[in-house]
Amino acid sequence: MAATVILRQYEEMDEEMDENEIDTDYYDDRRVSFLAITQTIIDSMIESPLENSLASAAYWIVIRQEIYYAFSRESIPHMRFDANRWRNTSIANSIIMFAGEVATWCWGQKNPGEWTQLKLREQQLAHDCMGEIEPILELGADRAKGRIFPTVWYSFDVQVTAIQHFRLAQMILIAESPYLEKATRATHRKAEAQVRSIVLNLCGIALGHLRIQPALVNAVIAVTLYGEYFTDQEERNALLGIINRTKELHAWPMRKPYQTLKRRWEEVDNAEL
Known part of the structure; x- marks a missing residue:
């Protein structure tokens, strides 16, 4: 989970760059999208929340990443989460x-x-x-x-x-x-x-x-x-x-x-x- 969070940030930074700045031999349309993986983290944490853990920290960083992505791209956040599950946050x-x-x-x-x-x-x-x-x-x-x-x-x-x-x-x-x-x-x-x-x-x-x-x-x-x-x-x-x-x-x-x-x-x- 922690590795996915880090890789998702690199993915965001790659998308900030123009296509001609990216090494096309390495970055192509077949590369992994870590957004789907981070969404899996969110879903699993909602179903089985783990308090005071690295998994919980990764969950909240994922939420912040997708909100940052939404603000910087001026688009709807690509995430599903149930705020009612975290009333005591x-x-x-x-x-x-x-x-x-x-x-x-x-x-x-x-x-x-x-x-x-x-x-x-x-x-x-x-x-x-x-x-x-x-x-x-x-x-x-x-x-x-x-x-x-x-x-x-x-x-x-x-x-x-x-x-x-x-x-x-x-x-x-x-x-x-x-x-x-x-x-x-x-x-x-x-x-x-x-x-x-x-x-x-x-x-x-x-x-x-x-x-x-x-x-x-x-x-x-x-x-x-x-x-x-x-x-x-x-x-x-x-x-x-x-x-x-x-x-x-x-x-x-x-x-x-x-x-x-x-x-x-x-x-x-x-x-x-």
């Missing part, structure tokens, strides 16, 4: 599952009734969990000093994981609200400002916890999803810096996020008013 894992539910809604049918239920779930999680995910330091951005991102520090890695997934889910529910379609321009501006604030917050959290490898990746996801909401050049440069930092520190393929962001900025800049 940790706060972080509860929030991760919530993020998966939001991804399923966002890149699925986007039913307005489901959005309302997710917002209620968000409020319940905020009420139940936020008290245990308080930062030990939080300073606002200071443009005068060249600090585009806020400074946010947490005591534990698990808090960073939890809050980043919560903010990602929260950001999507704001940006993709079905009620924005017929809303006033002022309401749209308010929603866009909230989304920008969350993106900057996610980046600030990542920069404050560089030793936690997924933190920067989560920030890149936020930048890729809603980076087009930024029109200020200084802020845009700072967002590109997050992508470059992720590539430098973790050697993660960043060409596609970079190209996606640049393309969306060009579309915004060339749009007719």
